[in-house]
Amino acid sequence: MAARPDLVCVGAFAGAHGVRGALKLRSFTEEPEAIAHYGPLYDESGERRFEIRLEGRSGKLLLARVAGIADRNAAEALKGLRLHVPREVLPPPEADEFYVVDLIGLAAELPDGGAFGTVIAVHDFGAGELLEIRTEAGRSEMIPFTAAAVPAVDRAAGRIVIDPPPGLVGGPVEKGIEKGAEDAAEEENEDEEGDET
Structure with missing residues (x-):
């Protein structure tokens, strides 16, 4: 699925928390808890929709419940999935700010x-x-x-x-490529010199 240009990434699922389907959530919003105030969240294509309810924190991560996710396996399957909202639900940035x-x-x-x-x-x-x-x-x-x-x-x-x-x-990377090319050239020269004897 192609990414929708009208969606803005606001967070990502960071893995399961416990055995009853709770998830760790990394928020990219200025105030982390604001991620729950923008309505449903979507994957980058806009096809999958997630209703979340925050339940606390685990270090720098938020803890959340997601409608329809009831066990650890289902929660773990969402790990790494980036969460988006339609741009129109976000407040417009100030003149010197941007998303x-x-x-x-x-x-x-x-x-x-x-x-x-x-x-x-x-x-x-x-x-x-x-x-x-x-x-x-x-x-x-x-x-x-x-x-x-x-x-x-x-x-x-x-x-x-x-x-x-x-x-x-x-x-x-470039130095490694150059070094590899130099080594290959030296080996080729040595082979040619060996063929002449």
Whole structure:
């Protein structure tokens, strides 16, 4: 199923809690409990609908009951599923604010103004948001969405400025490929030299 562009991701199921179908829920809203105030939640296609009721917290995660989920197996099957709401139920952002989903499609530039790529996705695996950027060279790079790594977001101009830490972008992969190519070339030269004797 294709993702619906009118849906905004507000959280994700993080796994089962106990044996009676309760779920751990990671909320991406500014006030975590607000996730329960927007009405039903949906998967990214909008096909599956979830009615949730919050029951407390477990560390940084919320605990929730979901209509129709009555045992641990059913709850565990939802682990990792991202939860969305229609954009129109969310309050409009202030002039200097934005929803993270609004970053998708923006150009990514380096501090010197050089083109780097385009934001194609935003991920949150629990340790903070990551921007997935398709580079001008066609690679995918993950950039932490922090003030240091992304010092400027200019939605009106359709761009962000990225300043990733040294070695984060392209370094190890490109060096590994170059090193592998150099090793292969050396082996080929050694084989050719061996054939001449």
